[in-house]
Amino acid sequence: MINDHDPIRVLLVDDHELVRYGFRVILELAEGIEVVGEAGNGEEAVQRARALTPDVICMDVQMPVKDGLAATRELVADPTVGAAVLILTTFDRDDYLFQALAAGASGFLLKNASPENLVEAVRVIAAGEALLSPAVTRRVISGFVPPQQPRPSSGSTDQRPVPTPALTEREAEVLQLVAQGMSNAEIAAALVVGEATVKTHVSNVLAKLQLRDRIQAVIYAYEHRLVTPGT
Incomplete structure (x- = not known):
């Protein structure tokens, strides 16, 4: 469980280094959030998550070696990890949404969301809540x-x-x-x-x-x- 005084530890997973850099800048400017590591594919994500014990994993969907959905299923099933997964994708597709939630993700956010939305999403997920707006709820x-x-x-x-x-x-x-x-x-x-x-x-x-x-x-x-x- 996250102590109110501890920073939220975040692992960034995306196969594009520039995207990871942008997310890192946004999140590290926010109070109480610390980016503890990065991964370029789902296989690396599983390894880094086990080693770094983040609170939140920001996970892309389409990646080489192992995609984000497969990595999410593996991480959620691993009792030693304990991190909540926030799916971040450029694709506003219902099949991704449903597969991500079925895999055990705690939230789903499009990459065209505002920096404020990303920071709020990480905080919501870290607090143990699911990122479900009424519109997303209806789709679920x-x-x-x-x-x-x-x-x-x-x-x-x-x-x-x-x-x-x-x-x-x-x-x-x-x-x-x-x-x-x-x-x-x-x-x-x-x-x-x-x-x-x-x-x-x-x-x-x-x-x-x-x-x-x-x-x-x-x-x-x-x-x-x-x-x-x-x-």
């Missing part, structure tokens, strides 16, 4: 949730969530808001509670439902009809 759901799944007849957005087995009513409510693409800060504002309280609820939800991260929580919520597309 359309890719993972079967379209033929029956949906409740009532589409009221103010309907209280139905508690799932093992979850309290408040935890189910938090899960519903996570599934709508809200950050912890946004959930805290909506429920008029502290952000630390929300983090505790999210952690409890993931632990009780045996889910890896917020992305899996989003999928779970739609599959179990705690929310439906469009809410």
Whole structure:
């Protein structure tokens, strides 16, 4: 776990040296972020991640030797690594998005994003949250949730969530808001509670439902009809 006073350790993975240089400059200008290493392909990424123990890996998709998706699957499956993976690509393609999330990535960002977006993405991922905007959430759901799944007849957005087995009513409510693409800060504002309280609820939800991260929580919520597309 990252201590609040420790810098976020980042590993940059891209087969273009100029791209890595640009990311390094952006991130090292940000307070509390340290770039600890670089890799030019997925195979190097796996080796460097095991040696350097970064908190966040900024991972390109298309690379020689081993691509970013294969490297992500290997790193996420390795219990000795523990880093969160942020996929960075020039391609705004749903197949990359779905494959990256299925591989275990915690976020997906296009390389044409602003420097501020990159810094914020690294911080969000390092804090244990998934980088899911409402727009990306809808694309995730359309890719993972079967379209033929029956949906409740009532589409009221103010309907209280139905508690799932093992979850309290408040935890189910938090899960519903996570599934709508809200950050912890946004959930805290909506429920008029502290952000630390929300983090505790999210952690409890993931632990009780045996889910890896917020992305899996989003999928779970739609599959179990705690929310439906469009809410």
